[in-house]
Amino acid sequence: MQTSNRVRGISVENPLLQINHLSTSFRIGDQYYRAVDDVSLSVNKNEVLGIVGESGSGKSALAYSIMRLHNRAKIEGEILFRGKDIMTLKNSEMNKLRGNDMAMIFQDPLTALNPLMPVGNQIGETLLLHQPNISKHERKERVLELLHLVGIPRPNYVYEQFPHELSGGMRQRIVIAIAIANKPELLIADEPTTALDVTIQAQILDLIRELKEDMHSGVILITHDLGVVAEMADRVAVMYAGEIVEIADVVSLFENPLHPYTRSLLNSVPAEGQDRLHVIQGIVPALQYLPREGCRFRERIPWIDPSAHEEHPELHEVEPGHFVRCTCFKQFYFPDKREEAGIYGNS
Amino acid sequence: MAILEVTNLKVYFPIKAGIFNRTVDYVRAVDGVSFVLEEGKTYGLVGESGSGKTTTGRAIIGLEKVTEGKIVFQGKDITKKRARTRELNRNMQMIFQDPYSSLNPKKRVLDIVAEPLRNYEHLSKKQEKMRVQELLELVGLSPESILKYPHEFSGGQRQRIGIARAIALKPKLIIADEPVSALDVSVQAQVLNFMKDIQKELGLTYLFISHDLGIVKHMCDEIAIMYKGRHVEQGTKEDIFERPQHIYTKRLVAAIPEINPRHREKQFQFRKEVEKEYDAAYDDYFNKDGLAYQLQKISDTHLVALPEKG
Numbered sequence: 001m002q003t004s005n006r007v008r009g010i011s012v013e014n015p016l017l018q019i020n021h022l023s024t025s026f027r028i029g030d031q032y033y034r035a036v037d038d039v040s041l042s043v044n045k046n047e048v049l050g051i052v053g054e055s056g057s058g059k060s061a062l063a064y065s066i067m068r069l070h071n072r073a074k075i076e077g078e079i080l081f082r083g084k085d086i087m088t089l090k091n092s093e094m095n096k097l098r099g100n101d102m103a104m105i106f107q108d109p110l111t112a113l114n115p116l117m118p119v120g121n122q123i124g125e126t127l128l129l130h131q132p133n134i135s136k137h138e139r140k141e142r143v144l145e146l147l148h149l150v151g152i153p154r155p156n157y158v159y160e161q162f163p164h165e166l167s168g169g170m171r172q173r174i175v176i177a178i179a180i181a182n183k184p185e186l187l188i189a190d191e192p193t194t195a196l197d198v199t200i201q202a203q204i205l206d207l208i209r210e211l212k213e214d215m216h217s218g219v220i221l222i223t224h225d226l227g228v229v230a231e232m233a234d235r236v237a238v239m240y241a242g243e244i245v246e247i248a249d250v251v252s253l254f255e256n257p258l259h260p261y262t263r264s265l266l267n268s269v270p271a272e273g274q275d276r277l278h279v280i281q282g283i284v285p286a287l288q289y290l291p292r293e294g295c296r297f298r299e300r301i302p303w304i305d306p307s308a309h310e311e312h313p314e315l316h317e318v319e320p321g322h323f324v325r326c327t328c329f330k331q332f333y334f335p336d337k338r339e340e341a342g343i344y345g346n347s
Numbered sequence: 348m349a350i351l352e353v354t355n356l357k358v359y360f361p362i363k364a365g366i367f368n369r370t371v372d373y374v375r376a377v378d379g380v381s382f383v384l385e386e387g388k389t390y391g392l393v394g395e396s397g398s399g400k401t402t403t404g405r406a407i408i409g410l411e412k413v414t415e416g417k418i419v420f421q422g423k424d425i426t427k428k429r430a431r432t433r434e435l436n437r438n439m440q441m442i443f444q445d446p447y448s449s450l451n452p453k454k455r456v457l458d459i460v461a462e463p464l465r466n467y468e469h470l471s472k473k474q475e476k477m478r479v480q481e482l483l484e485l486v487g488l489s490p491e492s493i494l495k496y497p498h499e500f501s502g503g504q505r506q507r508i509g510i511a512r513a514i515a516l517k518p519k520l521i522i523a524d525e526p527v528s529a530l531d532v533s534v535q536a537q538v539l540n541f542m543k544d545i546q547k548e549l550g551l552t553y554l555f556i557s558h559d560l561g562i563v564k565h566m567c568d569e570i571a572i573m574y575k576g577r578h579v580e581q582g583t584k585e586d587i588f589e590r591p592q593h594i595y596t597k598r599l600v601a602a603i604p605e606i607n608p609r610h611r612e613k614q615f616q617f618r619k620e621v622e623k624e625y626d627a628a629y630d631d632y633f634n635k636d637g638l639a640y641q642l643q644k645i646s647d648t649h650l651v652a653l654p655e656k657g
Contacts, residue, residue, distance in 0.1 A: 054531040168396070197395035197558060202602040202618060224531060227561070227604025231611050250608040268536035269606070270565030276543075277536035277565075283501050 014083060015042035016218040017066070017186055022077035024058070024065045026287065032074055033287045035061040037242040039077075043186065043218040048209075050233030050250070051222045052265070056284045058242040059222045060107075063190050066220070067104050068094055081186065100130040103184040105208075107191040109171035113163040119174045120159030123147070126181040146177040150207060169200035176204070180211055187211070188220045193228065205232055226269055230254055235321075238262050241284065241296040244315065248322040258324040260304070260332040261297050267334070278334065295326040303335050304328055350520055350552050351384040351407070356416035358399075358406050376402040378576035378638070379416070384520070389546070389553040391567030393560060393599070399576040400556045401444075404522045407554070408441050421519065437467055440513040444525040446505035450497040456483070456508055457493040463515045482511040486541065503534030507541065514545060522554045527562065539566060560603050564588055569648075572596050577639040579632075582649035592651040594632045595639075598625050 022039045025032035036058045043049045053059045064070050066079055068086070079086050081102065086094065106112035114122055123143045127134065134142070140159075147155035150173040163171055172192065179187060189208060193201040205228065212219050221232055229236055230250065237247040238261065246259040257263045267278035282300050290296065295309040313326035357380075359373040377399045384390045394400040405411040407418055409431055418426050420439065425431050440463075443449035450459055460479045464470060470478065480490035486507040488500075497505055506526060513521055526542070527535040539562065545551060557563050563570060564584060571581045572595065580586075580593045591597045601621040605614040631654070634640060639652040 054533065198560065198602040199395065199598060201604075206615075206618075225604065226532070227606050230606045230608045231604045231614070233608075254606070254608050265532060268533045270539070270561050271606070274565075277540055278533075279537040279540060280533040283503075 016045050016082065017043040017220075018078075018080040018083075019066070020078040020080070022062070022065060022075070022079060024061050024070065025074040025076075026061075027072065027074075028288055031288075033290070035073075035242055035287055036065060039239075039242075039244055041237055041244065041247065043220055045185070045218050046212065046216045047234045048212060048219040048221055048232050050229040050236040051220060051239060052224065052226065052229050052236060053239035054224055054265075054284060056241075056287075057239040059239050060190055061242075062239070063104065063188050063220065063222055066188060067098060067102065069104075096130070099126050099178075099184075100182045101184055102186040102188070103179040103182070105172075105176055105179045105187065105189040105192045107194060109168065109175045109195070110163065112175050113171060115163055118160050118162055119166070120144075120147075123174065123177050123181055126178050130182050142181075143177075146181055149180075150174075150177045151203065152177075169196050169204070172196060172200075172204060173207075176207065180215075183215050184217060185215075186218050186220070188222070190222045191224070192221075194223070194225070201228075208232070226266065238265070241290050243296060243325065244323075245297065245325045246323065247315070248319075252319065252322050256319075256322075258318060258322070258329045259297075259326075260301050260329060263332065263334075264300075276336070278336075295328055297326070297328070301328070301332065304331055304333075308332075348386050349383045350386045350421060351554075352417075352419040353383075353403075353407065354381050354417040354419075356380045356403065356406060356418065357414045358402050358411055359414040375576050377406060380573070380576070380578055381642075382571055382578070382581060384552055384554060385569075386519070386552055387546075387550055388568045389555050389566050391563040391570040392554060392556045392573060393558065393563050393570060394573035395558060395599075397575075398573040400558075400573050401524055403573070404441070404524050404554060404556050408439055408522055409436070433467070437463075437516050438519040440516070440518040440521050442506075442509055442513050442521060442523040442526045445529055446502055446509055447529070449509055450505060452497055454496070455493065456488075456495055456497070459497070459508060460493075460511050460515055463512060467516055478515070479511075482515055483508075485514075485545070486511045487537075501534070502530050503537055506530060506534075506538050510538070510541070510545075514549065514551075517549060518551070520552045520554065522556070524556045525558070526555075528557070528559065535562070542566070560588075560599060572599065575638055577652065578642060578650075579639040579652045580650065581642065582646075586646070586649040590649070592645065592649070593639075593653075594621075594625050594628050597621050 020040050022036060023034050024036040025034045039062060051059045065075050120143050123146055124139050127139050127142055144155045144159065147158060152158050152170060152173055193204050196204065208219065223229060233250045235249050236253045237244050238259065240261045246262045257266055264278055264280045270277060280300050294311060295313045298309055308328040308331040310327050315323040315325050317323050356377055358377040359375055361370040362372045362374060363369065364371045380403060392400045392403060402411055406413050409428065413426055417424060420435055423435060425435060457479055460482055461475050464475055464478060479493055483490055483492060488504060488507060527538050530538060546553065555566055567584060569583055570587045571578045574595050580596045587596060588600060591600050598621050601618045605611050640654050641652065642650040643653050644650055
């Protein structure tokens with residue numbers, strides 16, 4: 001255990017969440033395919049871990065695995081929450097944890113809410129499940145407090161409203177209110193602002209940051225938006241095709257990105273003084289057709305000498321706390337010099 | 348030369364109620380918007396959801412009935428449906444937001460891309476097939492894919508099929524309604540690069556509708572910021588991003604995530620200040636109905652919605 005922690009670059013003795021060799025497989029036809037492949041990471045208290053990747057990289061599948069919300073998936077590995085393996089918990093025990101000690105903010109607030117129930121009752125339901133002793137009156141007080149906390153104007157009025165009567169930003173705030181109702185120690189936010197406008201996105205991110213500071217929770221923030229990660233995360237894990245390809249603290253990752261995928265992603269975002277954006281060749285292969293041997297990013301960078309890749313790519317610690325998979329990063333370059341600009345222009 | 352001039356455009360949707368279904372009020376989706384598109388340039392239309400940016404685009408191409416105002420395209424008044432000649436329609440095309448719902452799933456790529464050609468040009472089967480293959484090559488898809496169906500393509504590829512359809516008739520103006528919002532960053536890059544390339548090649552003019560300021564900054568020469576059906580600010584890219592005058596624009600620009608993690612604390616502070624200013628100065632920038640004032644000229648290129656007194 002000691003050595004494995006060392007390898008994953010975990011400095012704190014007792015992380016809030018420690019995931020060891022987690023794999024999540026889905027059945028397609030009569031075979032299982034790994035959507036999350038041997039992922040190990042940790043989240044500390046008072047820390048935001050950003051997970052970045054494009055659609056199909058397995059980042060949401062990972063989040064659902066941690067919450068054990070998958071119905072039919074095969075999950076292997078260890079998920080230690082406060083040092084206890086939650087993989088072995090019974091469903092009833094898991095229900096006690098979910099929504100109480102660990103909670104999730106879902107991506108699409110319209111499907112996450114019950115359309116037939118006033119939003120006030122939906123928030124109250126979480127309280128009722130985990131704190132059955134408080135009175136009805138107290139519960140309503142708490143809900144109104146939560147509505148106020150997530151920045152909803154006129155909480156008394158909104159309490160009685162149904163999800164369809166609220167705007168997207170308001171609905172997302174309700175989802176957040178439900179997630180934080182019991183002051184969870186671990187908060188998993190799966191693309192919490194993707195469906196929202198920029199000004200509302202800024203408000204919601206502010207809110208998550210404040211909550212983290214108030215409750216000292218650990219936060220896993222899943223997103224495809226590099227700007228959001230740069231603003232929010234303390235550490236960042238980059239996922240590609242089910243694997244973590246790079247993990248580092250946020251400043252190292254943005255100033256010294258190493259893995260070809262990370263560098264390509266950063267170069268495909270519009271930046272100052274960049275006329276052309278970098279395009280990653282090819283497409284993310286479907287789950288069944290993922291290359292399982294060797295470097296998974298190989299096919300997207302065909303101009304790199306095949307011998308640059310490792311046979312069995314591992315995470316290497318390049319600097320303290322900065323891990324990168326495969327050795328191909330040492331020889332990687334962009335074929336088109338104009339795309340070299342990077343996110344900070346030519347500086 | 349101006350290819351499109353929009354003057355005081357209004358699009359109202361009636362709200363009907365009561366047993367006689369009488370019109371009780373209107374939703375003023377677009378409420379007096381004027382702007383000019385220069386040929387070969389990209390004009391960005393930015394706003395949050397519900398600001399009326401899509402409705403503006405749809406009214407220009409004729410998918411929405413114009414309540415009031417004037418649209419002049421290539422020197423001809425096309426406000427009335429009847430005035431839209433086939434020739435004018437052909438020069439104006441649209442790229443839709445969602446590549447998953449804007450392509451007919453029952454049609455092959457050949458039929459999707461050839462549809463505009465069949466409407467306007469009488470080509471033989473063989474010529475048609477060749478044109479479609481050329482177009483597909485132009486958008487970076489293999490010519491063999493003409494017999495495939497939309498579901499066999501990824502999101503980025505589908506969006507490129509939509510673009511191939513839009514440029515099939517070599518139009519002069521393309522209205523692109525959030526063309527990359529549904530796509531992943533790397534695919535986004537591909538579509539944006541491609542849109543820039545064909546603009547140079549075909550001399551296209553774009554009306555680029557988007558809520559993503561980063562992308563608008565990358566793509567557009569001139570930008571208009573829209574709020575509740577009105578423009579609050581118009582100007583060149585530099586005017587909007589370096590010298591925003593209206594508090595709403597300032598707030599939008601401040602909300603763009605800072606990509607350099609070292610500057611984030613500064614950005615939070617800045618955002619808080621702007622937010623404070625927004626709350627304090629709201630009444631100075633918006634009238635009693637919460638709508639923007641008339642645009643005032645503050646430089647040759649820069650217009651801001653400020654109250655009369657200035």
